[in-house]
């Protein structure tokens with residue numbers, strides 16, 4: 087929902103002036119207007135943006151997450167955040183908003199903004215929690231004011247460190263979750279899917295280094311027993327869904343596999359920023 091608290095940190099994607107709300111729409115002093123959709127989200131982007139996850143991918147993700155397989159990851163993120171409850175949380179590439187809803191729900195004074203390029207994901211995120219507003223935007227140009235956000239999360243999604251740095255307060259922090267090289271390797275070995283880059287960690291730290299300092303890394307491993315339905319959804323919700331030719335025939339039996347995640351906690355460096 088676009089409460090006054092949330093609108094306060096939004097910026098016009100065209101001119102970057104602050105946005106304000108009138109019934110059914112958001113607008114800036116330069117007469118740029120953005121209508122709320124009937125699903126409750128708003129497009130805050132300028133020009134063409136990628137389309138992101140399809141409706142089928144979002145539905146597969148919703149079903150998979152609803153079975154609780156990744157709930158321990160949501161719990162781990164919440165325990166990292168608990169020591170310093172944030173006022174504003176932004177989840178970049180939020181998908182249906184599962185992790186953001188879990189964080190906002192455990193922190194009664196916080197408000198969340200789910201950002202995703204996929205309108206299908208944004209429709210789901212718009213109804214995941216009353217203290218979450220859902221926005222369609224590209225992660226390279228977040229429709230957010232400078233120095234406004236306490237916590238940015240980015241779970242298995244693309245990110246732009248300079249843009250994350252711009253929107254974060256100097257006291258803020260950023261949690262990035264990536265799959266570790268062994269993530270679901272039994273599943274990928276048996277049914278296909280995309281390999282995980284072996285030097286993902288080094289590349290991530292290199293791209294963040296000019297803007298952020300690594301405060302802590304947490305590794306999480308979950309032993310999962312996936313049913314054929316889980317396997318179908320796990321394949322259909324991930325990047326392999328864009329390459330159906332690389333996926334083997336549907337599963338007929340359960341599979342034991344390990345989910346392995348790395349959670350990077352990053353704090354902003356005091357660097358000068360380019361003026362917009």
Ligand SMILES: C[S@@+](CC[C@H](N)C(=O)[O-])C[C@H]1O[C@@H](n2cnc3c(N)ncnc32)[C@H](O)[C@@H]1O
Pocket residue numbers: 136137138139147178179180181182183184185201202203204207223224225226240241242243244324325
């Ligand atoms: C692997 S999914 C993860 C979704 C969610 N974080 C979760 O774990 O449930 C990646 C998400 O990033 C979104 N995405 C892809 N490109 C994006 C971009 N340029 N800007 C913002 N979001 C993007 C996709 O639409 C998708 O919802």
Ligand SMILES: [Zn+2]
Pocket residue numbers: 098099100101102103114115116117118
């Ligand atoms: Zn404007």
